Amino acid sequence: MIEQREQLEENKKMHIIDDLMALGVFKVNDQQLYQVSIEELVEEYQKHCQ
Numbered sequence: 001m002i003e004q005r006e007q008l009e010e011n012k013k014m015h016i017i018d019d020l021m022a023l024g025v026f027k028v029n030d031q032q033l034y035q036v037s038i039e040e041l042v043e044e045y046q047k048h049c050q
Contacts, residue, residue, distance in 0.1 A: 016041045
């Protein structure tokens, strides 16, 4: 159950990263997208989609 939840979270994170890259965003706070928490990724995505 925990592994499945972790996999779902990882898939969500990868999807958001793909969307950000499509928008031309490759770093957040001088960190690679893969190094940033999912919460920061969502926040950055929302900034670019307004």
